[in-house]
Amino acid sequence: MSRTAVLVSCAELPSGDGDDDAVVPALSALGFSVSWAPWDSDYDFAAADAVILRATWDYPARRAEFLSWCESVPSLFNPAGVVRWNTDKSYLVELLDAGLAVVPTALVEPGSPASFPSSDFVVKPSVGAGSRGAARFASGADASAHVAALHAEGHTALVQPYQSSVDSAGELALVYLGGLYSHAFAKGAMLGSTMDAAGLYLEEKLTPASPPADVVALAEDVLDAASALLGILRAELLYARVDVVRGADGRPLLLELELTEPSLGFRQADEAAPMRFASAVRQQLA
Incomplete structure (x- = not known):
């Protein structure tokens, strides 16, 4: 019996970036009918046997909407609870x-002052993908303006020492x-x-x-x-x-x-x- 699997993407990359191309014939060989669909499209995700997040890379600007969509999908992989936890780098x-053993990480909530490491460091938003909004600063630099810019967009900032x-x-x-x-x-x-x-x-x-x-x-x-x-x-x-x-x-x-x-x-x-x-x-x- 054929089952349906949908690989979920975004409108800008409706069929992903090519990395998953080999997955389609593999799934087909195991009895799946496979298609791609952007997460915010009118595809009937609830009817699919497996809904697999693959290239939903526009979610950072619409995370609340994206999480709401995730919670509406019965057979989502990985599940909505995992997605909620993992899409915030806190x-x-x-x-x-x-x-x-984790790269030392400090969270700077909106409205809170930031302190910076004495070595080179990185500042990035806690919600983001593909290194968007991440910037590297030299030892002794004041990255307050970058933190303020992230706060202005509603982000919590992460400050980490740069790993050379x-x-x-x-x-x-x-x-x-x-x-x-x-x-x-x-x-x-x-x-x-x-x-x-x-x-x-x-x-x-x-x-x-x-x-x-x-x-x-x-x-x-x-x-x-x-x-x-x-x-x-x-x-x-x-x-x-x-x-x-x-x-x-x-x-x-x-x-x-x-x-x-x-x-x-x-x-x-x-x-x-x-x-x-x-x-x-x-x-x-x-």
Whole structure:
């Protein structure tokens, strides 16, 4: 019996950015009728067996509307509660408080004054995607104007010390499907990169990678801790991407945990990765 799966996008990129192209035949091979649809379109999402967030990259400017839509969709992956938690980067502070090795993160709520690290640092909105609104500042700089600009747009600001290892080694992104490790890829530095044609995300330089054991150990700890905070099993996450950088002391640190609409690097993965994704979709429905 054929089941329907819809890959959810946005109006600017109705069929995604190409990274998920190999997922479509994999899902079809496992009995799904697959289509793409922007989240704010008139598609009948409630009638689909699996509604999979993939390229909903316009949500930061309309997060409340987007979350309301998520909560209206019965078979959404990842689920609406996960999306609500993960689309506000204040979750990083929760993971810090849980004892995880996370890039030090300070939240600056609208109306609150900011203090800045003595080293180079980054200021970004707590709700955002693709590094939009993120800016790097030199040691001793006053980033109050940038914080004020974010506050004026209704954002809480995140202040983090810049991890210089990104300049030489970039980031490692570890992808998990159905709670199990699938593959990894390396990401070059994004700050200073160019915006895509649709103006939704900064272009990334991605290459396949084999993560070392200490990075894998951190990613596993992060997924366990996040699942505990959310009150779910890891297996209930259709996908997760754990972005890791090296700190000044060489320790791996969590930069971001992407549970909502991340690129999953299928173009940098082995040929079996799309089928692992399709199988994970079947697992969620079971």
